[in-house]
């Protein structure tokens with residue numbers, strides 16, 4: 001069979017864009033063997049033509065003019081690998097309206113504007129794919145959308161931000177938050193301004209996308225309850241170790257009683273749980289569903305060539321399935337209500353710093369009991385008239401646990417704001 005050339009346009013030729021080109025050139029024979037097509041980059045949009053590129057683009061490929069790319073008749077599919085909402089969102093809209101399928105690595109764009117973009121794609125009858133927008137090299141969108149179509153996935157647990165996972169792994173080895181962040185920056189895992197990572201905003205966008213695909217219902221960024229790792233202290237990390245757990249920034253999407261709950265927060269993960277061993281800059285997603293029980297996907301969650309592998313896979317899928325129907329549609333087919341935030345259930349970890357006085361423990365446990373919360377485990381440390389209490393609480397409603405902690409914060413013997421985190425374990429608690 002002779003190969004058919006497919007012209008590719010790239011919006012962006014930076015870390016990911018140049019790696020997409022590299023893969024298409026260096027793995028061109030494999031792609032051709034598998035698909036019968038030779039994918040060639042025809043145009044790539046950039047800002048600065050004088051910049052040195054990690055992989056040469058070739059003569060006449062780089063352009064600073066979007067219209068030149070949009071109107072090039074040789075281009076049949078476009079990869080958006082430039083990032084940001086504006087102008088990337090406008091360009092994607094124009095391309096879809098012009099009947100060009102788009103694949104995007106841009107989580108903020110997909111999470112914030114996915115609904116409108118999919119409506120345009122459906123109207124134009126072209127595909128919009130977004131595998132690389134979540135967990136880079138891990139093919140989780142494809143698995144959810146295609147492989148698990150009948151599995152009724154009802155829970156997604158994810159470590160979806162490599163920067164914070166690296167920082168937490170370092171803190172577990174004894175470092176402070178500031179030292180761990182500085183090391184992540186020096187190694188290139190964290191940006192100079194890592195705000196989106198440490199506040200959980202990056203993970204929230206990815207969890208909104210994963211929940212949308214998993215539950216077939218649009219979940220917006222505003223639906224995700226989000227807490228980052230900035231308030232974590234070495235004391236919490238060492239308490240986790242003492243309790244046989246690891247602290248991880250975990251995204252949890254739950255479909256319970258027909259309602260959706262999505263949250264990103266530091267969680268205490270049991271050492272025996274698959275997510276506890278995900279170390280450094282790696283990502284992992286655990287999918288739980290009716291007919292699959294549990295599937296865990298783990299791999300690099302960032303990096304130029306890793307992200308490019310997912311972009312190229314999407315390009316190959318678009319070429320291989322063009323005009324075949326169902327993948328043209330938005331993955332959302334139903335509207336689901338949101339679970340009341342306080343109704344979400346989990347075991348919890350509670351950290352208290354209290355005055356070392358008689359009756360404090362009784363006061364704390366009676367407050368918990370009044371909110372129908374019981375204690376599964378307690379570790380106490382004393383030092384110079386103060387005590388730290390690390391408690392594992394049996395499964396309870398999040399609303400009751402937060403209310404009890406807020407009440408304890410007003411006790412005169414509670415010296416600092418209590419710290420709460422959900423516990424993730426396979427053990428019954």
Ligand SMILES: NC(=O)c1ccc[n+]([C@@H]2O[C@H](COP(=O)([O-])OP(=O)(O)OC[C@H]3O[C@@H](n4cnc5c(N)ncnc54)[C@H](OP(=O)(O)O)[C@@H]3O)[C@@H](O)[C@H]2O)c1
Nearest residue numbers: 012013014015016046047048081082083105106302303307
């Ligand atoms: N890097 C990763 O590990 C990773 C992982 C997962 C997802 N992603 C996503 O992939 C996308 C690209 O990331 P990246 O790391 O490759 O970014 P990058 O290295 O900064 O590259 C961005 C590219 O887009 C071009 N560009 C940006 N704004 C433009 C504008 N207004 N007009 C024309 N060209 C413009 C830049 O041109 P110049 O080169 O001329 O400046 C550059 O070539 C982002 O959405 C990111 O979130 C990245």
